[in-house]
Amino acid sequence: MEKIYYNNPLLKRSSELRKDKNFLKGILDNEDVNFIPMRDDENYFISGKKEIKPLILKRQELELYTKDINLDKMIFLGKINEKFYFSINIKSKIDKNNLEIDQGDIITDQLRNVIGSLTELDSSYLALAKGMIFWHKKNKFCGVCGSKTKAKEAGFVLKCVNKNCNESHFPRTDPAIITLVSNKDKVLLARSSRFPQKMYSTLAGFVEPGESLELALKREVYEEVGVNVNKIEYFQSQPWPFPASLMLGFFAETEDTDLHVDKDEIEDANWFDINQLKDLTHPDITDGFKLPRFDSIARRLVNDWIRRHEKK
Ligand SMILES: [Zn+2]
The missing domain is CATH 3.90.79 (Nucleoside Triphosphate Pyrophosphohydrolase)
Structure with a gap:
């Protein structure tokens, strides 16, 4: 495990x-x-x-x-x-x-x-x-009326001190989808210019108001690499308090292999085959690129996909 x-x-x-x-x-x-x-x-x-x-x-x-x-x-x-x-x-x-x-x-x-x-x-x-200290720092003042807030319920509620307002604020976490897109025995990984050198990862993005996880996933993948996905399957979630996200991991498949990369968001995207990904005993893959770190759900998506693929 x-x-x-x-x-x-x-x-x-x-x-x-x-x-x-x-x-x-x-x-x-x-x-x-x-x-x-x-x-x-x-x-x-x-x-x-x-x-x-x-x-x-x-x-x-x-x-x-x-x-x-x-x-x-x-x-x-x-x-x-x-x-x-x-x-x-x-x-x-x-x-x-x-x-x-x-x-x-x-x-x-x-x-x-x-x-x-x-x-x-x-x-x-x-x-x-x-995560809680970050939320407190960002919510010293009420977002409704601008008065100060005061901690209640052992720090899990920040209540406006203005009696006419009285608003209670609760800890926030921002849902983000993260998805490993595959096509037969290849997976789609991409890198942003913010990543460590040579690191390629799965695609991710924040869910917007009024949007389901599935539609957020389809939108993000299409925006970033111009690919339509189908067969979406939930994997796992992971809190990611850097500063305040919850990552919701999915597998998705696509028939499209032509990539149209949005260069504003992504520096490079490519298909990687199973042999390029396989050597899990090394934290760094030597074949010209690195996988995401062991503590990320991105890495668990890749590892799990390899295990499933090998069983087939
Ligand atoms: Zn207020």
Whole structure:
């Protein structure tokens, strides 16, 4: 089974507890809670010689950096193995000397940059913390009336402070389709100029208001490479909090092999046959191009297509 990052069933969100202020306050004040500090959109890690792991603070450690250890400032992430997890954005930089860390340094980094060193479970609460802190940062003011917002329900609601408005804002995630298009034993991969050198990936794009996933898929593929697809089959989804997407993976087939590439969106697109894709033991394919990284649903689409194709 392939690893799936940025979410994990062992993280129990316990959403039924979010409205129970007294219960959560009791936990914050009395229990041995794990705090996940954030520095805006970067997570904190302990970077050692051999490994990188998440920085998890205890209450007395967190108190060195913030006085805001209360439900108004905290985001309740949930429970892992009966232990409660909260996240908070820390303004001052966390310092190794205050924390008595034996080995390694405290660093902040983008989650994706260190994902290869993390477990799937670690990646799940770090991604949730990152996504929630990003949403809070973008919603300090009410989108309806422009007044300030205030966190409610353990950080999962931002409510307008203007009593005449009273609007509640909820965390947003943007659906995007991602699709591996195939024609017999070839798959269609493309690259954007924003990609790492030589990397080719599956096609993707955001779903627009009033649009089904299937029609978004057909539209994106046609816009980007001028190909009509049929036989659309759902694969899997993956949260992609970079900054706020949910990727919905599909397989699609086409009879068209002539590509008409939209050069505004795509630098190059091409058909790749199974032999070019096959050597999954290497993270990088040597045949002049690279596949997407192991933590992406794009890579899982390619890997799964190869496995299915070989069975035929
Ligand atoms: Zn308002």
